[in-house]
């Protein structure tokens with residue numbers, strides 16, 4: 001029932017090891033590694049993560065940069081007066097006392113939660129709420145930590161630690177108004193929740209509360225982040241998405257885990273005396289959901305924040321040295337980042353496979369969050385400025401800066417053509433090839449099998465030949481839970497359970513969803529600086545995606561020199577992201593009515609503007625007519641990911657978008673009404689042209 005832990009004191013104020021009893025469900029994650037500490041071996045085994053990080057990828061300096069400074073901020077919470085510090089680590093806290101907004105101690109918090117501080121970091125454009133760790137001398141802290149039974153507290157479809165949730169709720173209620181004011185005054189700043197030990201558990205749940213109550217804070221989801229340093233297990237797997245899996249217990253959905261991407265600070269050389277240079281290993285969560293939200297930093301030989309601060313600082317400086325050495329040849333640097341991205345993706349895949357293999361209940365919740373390796377690849381690609389006039393002037397905020405580096409887009413592409421290419425998008429060739437391979441098998445099944453998903457079935461995910469064209473068939477995977485959608489088709493199609501299909505599609509679609517959000521913001525920026533911040537959250541935050549896997553069978557005879565594989569149409573989406581294989585055949589119609597080839601190019605995705613953006617932008621963006629022609633007797637394959645408004649969305653161009661002196665050219669309309677209009681018109685069905693958004697809601701066409 002109880003487990004003896006060896007822990008260093010919390011907050012780093014007492015330097016001798018002491019022992020503390022913790023319940024099984026709320027283990028503080030003290031994950032030892034490399035044999036550098038010989039205490040409590042059973043604990044590590046039981047946690048199932050003791051030696052796991054050996055195979056994890058190396059963290060990059062860029063992603064790990066905030067950890068040491070954030071640790072210092074947590075340490076500062078222990079100071080009664082930061083102007084006269086008593087416990088400052090080497091080099092000080094690195095904070096400006098004038099930027100401390102408030103500090104609440106045990107008295108202020110009535111023992112409901114450990115002391116915390118709100119700090120406005122103008123240097124890093126961050127609003128930070130930092131919660132200190134468990135104080136061994138405070139009974140009230142134990143009350144918080146021990147207040148949990150298996151399955152006691154449910155939260156948004158999962159389970160969380162009851163005492164920590166209550167503590168998080170207390171902080172949220174006490175501070176959301178302060179935070180909202182800070183957010184309103186500093187709209188470009190990130191909102192960061194951080195804490196150590198018990199405080200890490202509190203902030204992990206506080207982050208979830210903040211995300212679910214964004215309206216109270218007035219902040220978009222992607223501006224909220226959490227660093228949970230040495231977090232206790234505080235949420236069930238479907239919420240936590242940890243890779244530290246306790247395999248035997250995975251089947252119990254009530255069991256709690258430490259959330260998010262994990263960083264282990266590892267001392268490299270085992271069984272030696274003295275300290276060795278630390279390295280940081282990292283692992284992505286199973287689902288990727290919390291990757292932008294919760295980081296979990298597990299120190300390996302010691303739980304104390306003072307140790308984590310020091311070792312993370314040392315590790316960061318080593319990483320930077322390593323990067324500097326590698327900086328000279330840009331190619332090598334890129335390769336290194338690519339290999340890190342690959343390692344991360346392999347490890348992500350392995351974690352996903354493990355979760356699926358073990359059939360974890362609810363392990364496949366929708367994922368619209370991104371992954372770090374995509375950021376890594378993009379950020380260091382060096383493609384940011386040259387040749388892209390679009391982004392030169394627009395890098396005002398750090399987020400914009402990051403997305404700006406991801407893509408090579410020209411705004412005239414959106415406005416004049418409605419089509420553009422993106423590179424550097426983080427979708428690996430390997431992932432597309434896997435889907436291609438699995439799809440080949442799927443489409444090679446006999447028609448009777450595929451028609452079990454056809455227009456007359458209950459699921460209706462398969463469009464057979466002769467509906468859009470004699471050569472075209474497709475399978476649709478719906479969001480937001482792509483895994484479930486793919487699985488329901490897969491279960492009908494394949495006799496044997498084949499989770500690889502759904503897994504791979506889930507991975508692709510969640511990456512696509514993430515990419516769509518980023519691209520949409522870029523498209524808004526292309527309309528005008530600041531439109532992304534002004535409109536994304538209010539207008540586009542309920543967008544959802546679906547994937548269509550398109551298979552074009554090879555025409556047997558090419559009577560003319562080409563046949564139409566998919567007729568001329570516009571997409572009904574806001575934007576579409578298209579992967580096409582090497583066969584070619586996609587064409588877009590120019591203003592002059594000429595068909596222009598959009599040739600495939602390896603590593604490139606095609607993005608096109610859909611009808612909804614054309615209407616929403618009052619024709620500033622163009623939803624171009626396009627089609628697919630088959631010029632060779634070869635099979636063709638493509639993946640079209642459509643990012644769409646929610647059905648009930650009223651599509652109406654904002655006045656700022658229309659611009660002074662310009663006329664509104666569309667009547668406001670409800671999204672689902674337009675979809676119905678297209679569905680119900682024979683010529684508009686399956687996205688054939690004829691009845692477009694102009695015919696439906698265009699003001700001029702009604703005159």
Ligand SMILES: O=C(O)CCC(=O)C(=O)O
Nearest residue numbers: 550571580586628638640
């Ligand atoms: O297959 C292609 O390249 C294009 C497909 C497309 O336009 C669509 O699915 O809407």
Ligand SMILES: [Fe+2]
Nearest residue numbers: 569570571626
């Ligand atoms: Fe299309």
